[in-house]
Amino acid sequence: MDKHIKQEVFRQVQKCMMSLAGGSGHLASYSILSSTFKITGIEKIEGNLRKYSFEVQGYRESEFTVYDDAHPSETEHLSGSIVLDKDLQRARDEKGRVMLEPWTCSD
Numbered sequence: 001m002d003k004h005i006k007q008e009v010f011r012q013v014q015k016c017m018m019s020l021a022g023g024s025g026h027l028a029s030y031s032i033l034s035s036t037f038k039i040t041g042i043e044k045i046e047g048n049l050r051k052y053s054f055e056v057q058g059y060r061e062s063e064f065t066v067y068d069d070a071h072p073s074e075t076e077h078l079s080g081s082i083v084l085d086k087d088l089q090r091a092r093d094e095k096g097r098v099m100l101e102p103w104t105c106s107d
Contacts, residue, residue, distance in 0.1 A: 005039075005088065006037070006039060008084075008088040009039055009052045009054065009082070009084065009088065010032075010034055010037045010056075012082060012084060012088065012089070012090055013032065013037075013054060013056070013082055013100075014032055014034075015090075016082065016090070016098055016100045016103070016105040017029060017030040017031075017032050017058065017078075017103070018030075018031075019105060019106045020103050020104065020105060020106060021104050021105070021106035028060065028061065029060075029061045030058035030059065030060055030061070030076075030078065031058055031059045031061060032056045032057070032058040032078070033056065033057045033058065033075070036055075036056050036057040037054065037055075037056045038054060038055045038056070039052055039053070039054050040053045040054060040055055040079070041053035045083065048085055048086035049083050049084070049085055049086075049091050050083070050084055051081050051082070051083050051099075052081060052082055052083075052084060053079070053080070053081045054079065054080060054081065054082070055077065055078070055079045056078050056079075057075040057076065057077060057078070058075060058076055058078050059073045059074075059075055059076075060073070060076060061073075080100065080101050080102055080103065081100075081101050082098075082099065082100050082101075083099035083100075
């Protein structure tokens with residue numbers, strides 16, 4: 001795997017994971033660890049789009065959760081996919097949403 005592609009896919013996923021929105025409008029995010037990022041598959045889809053499947057460890061952050069010494073944050077295993085164009089920029093669906101699964105990006 002080309003190192004540049006891996007870095008760029010990570011960067012795009014990271015941008016999305018920093019601004020997630022839940023069904024109720026609740027904002028949350030994940031700080032993902034680049035050292036754990038793996039691309040597990042690449043699927044060519046329509047036109048110049050590719051779906052990159054990935055796995056990564058990340059820390060969940062929420063406006064409703066307070067982490068302290070008594071309640072430390074722990075990493076979670078995350079897996080999903082993102083669709084990028086030929087320039088490794090985020091693709092959007094017909095409704096203008098970033099194609100990140102299984103999350104909804106508020107960007």
